[in-house]
Amino acid sequence: MKTDIEIAQEANMLPIQEVAAKLAIPEEDLELYGRYKAKLTDELLQRTAANPDGKLVLVTAINPTPAGEGKTTTSIGLGQAFGLLGKKAVLALREPSLGPCFGIKGGAAGGGYAQVVPMEDLNLHFTGDFHAITTANNLLAALLDNHIQQGNELGIDPRQVVFKRCLDMNDRVLRNVVVGLGNKMDGMVREDHFVITVATEIMAILCLADDMQDLKKRLSRIIVAYSFDGNPVTAGDLGATGAMAALLKDAIKPNLIQTLEHTPAIVHGGPFANIAHGCNSVRATRTGLKLADIVVTEAGFGADLGAEKFFDIKCRKAGLHPDCVVLVATVRALKYNGGVPKEELAAEQIEALKRGIANLEKHIENLQKFRVPIVVTLNSFVTDTEAETRFVESFCRERGCEFALSKVWEKGGAGGIELAEKVLKTLEEKESHFQALYPDEAGLKEKIACIATEIYGADGVTYSPAAEKELARITRLGMGDFPVCIAKTQYSLSDDQNRLGRPSGFTVHVREVYASAGAGFVVVILGAIMTMPGLPKAPAANRIDVDENGRITGLF
Secondary structure: OOOOHHHHOOOOOOOHHHHOOOOOOHHEEEOOOOOOEEEHHHHHHHHHHOOOOOOEEEEEOOOOOOOOOHHHHHHHHHHHHHHHHHOOOOEEEOOOOOOHHHOOOOOOOOOOOEEEEEEEHHHOOOOOOHHHHHHHHHHHHHHHHHHHOOOOOEEEEEEEEOEEEEEEEOOOOHHHEEEEOOHHHHHEEEEEEEHHHHHOOHHHHHOOOOOHHHHHHHHHOOOEEOOOOOOEEEEOOOOHHHHHHOOOOOOOEEEEEEEOOEEEEOOOOOOOOOOOEEOOOOOHHHHHHHOOEEEEEEOOOHHHHHHHHHHHHHHHOOOOOOOOEEEEOOOOHHHHOOOHHHHOOOOHHHHHHHHHHHHHHHHHHHHHHHOOOEEEEEEOOOOOOOHHHHHHHHHEEEEEEEEEOHHHHHHHHHHHOOOOOHHHHHHHHHOOOOOOOOOOOOHHHHHHHHHHHHHHHEEEEEEOOOHHHHHHHHHOOOOOOOOEEEEEEOOOOOOOOOOOOOOOEEEEEEEEEEEEEOOEEEEEEEEEOOOOOOOOOOOOHHHHHEEEOEEEOOOO
């Protein structure tokens, strides 16, 4: 059996100009990065802004397990299947972070015969967007510390610096550091912190900005610290906006690549869903809607994280109205949620499936609260039995959901025809009445409680004293109408990663809160979740190599 990277390396890619032509994009609107990658020009985005929108299909999943769910693979296979059915479709996906690529989770190029290519480029440096974001972030951090060193005209309280440095790599030792050690000219000694690039506010801003003008406005509003008299100090106050925008002038442009079957894919931005808002850029999604009849996009991790943030943050901020949701599950993952150890998942275990399917049930109920039609797809594995598949199908139909079996990992677009046809049927026959979960005017605590009880199934919420104090300050500063972006474990509906299935009888604990004033939301951190992940005992980096011909191995 071929590995994902072997399949990708054998792909017969088309020149990106030919892929662009499928969307009627002229060559002059492409900024080429080699033969198979290109950025889309601002002129294209402006010229197509008046085009009618296509249909928007969101792909999400149950809570991830070590057994795998295949959300990105399903998204890509669905896009390829639409192509086989003669539909003008485009994918709108996130860029992968180097952190999980060298850690444990892997990249975000799909798998098997449902991948976007060039896979190695995408999973490594791609077009440099993440490097630009990292550099802009750390420029602001440098300007902040330099301002303190050079007289501190703004009266910044070094004990109330809230802006963090970043790195697009899992590196736990950087979570808490001390900077400024040495002599007087080396800066003021203070505690500092790092987050992974995909959790930064600048990543969120890039993904939510409409254009360069909007980007600059958002950058200027970033709160970096508070003064001795308690007033917020922003990037605009530090005079950092212009230089940061200059570093991001190319990164704000969406990237165009292709699938193994040459379906166009607009890949741009990459915030994590467990510690950020989990969606590709608004610009990428809007561009796809103006260029194609159907846009297939995805949200990170399970629907309790990615889909909730897609609806309550991205759609709210950008005025998007999704037409259909595809919810991905696997028999293996459901049995794992039912208590079956990973090494025993190949055997038929209907009773465990009956227990574990409660996780799928909760996600169906959650998605129905947003009033968007749902199609459940079972990502097929060779170990699945007919009885297990029939049980899941019957379970979904009893809850008013369309159901389809997906075999896109094995067969590419051909394995997604059943799913594509069910999605098309849903788009034609069922009307979406999308609504967000909570109103803007609800208080921050009310919004947090709404998500915790309605989406996670918690009995309530507790707060640390520091979180209580920060919520009060954020509200006092006029940001109480912001949506909330909750950071929690992806492995459970609760804030305890060990509580699988559909846990009940729990409360969630808010450890930390801070305002992302430029992005326009409030970040709420639950339990033990970290904004700078660590590497596992056996990192994927140990298996990656490159031979004398420049061919990469071990990258999945």
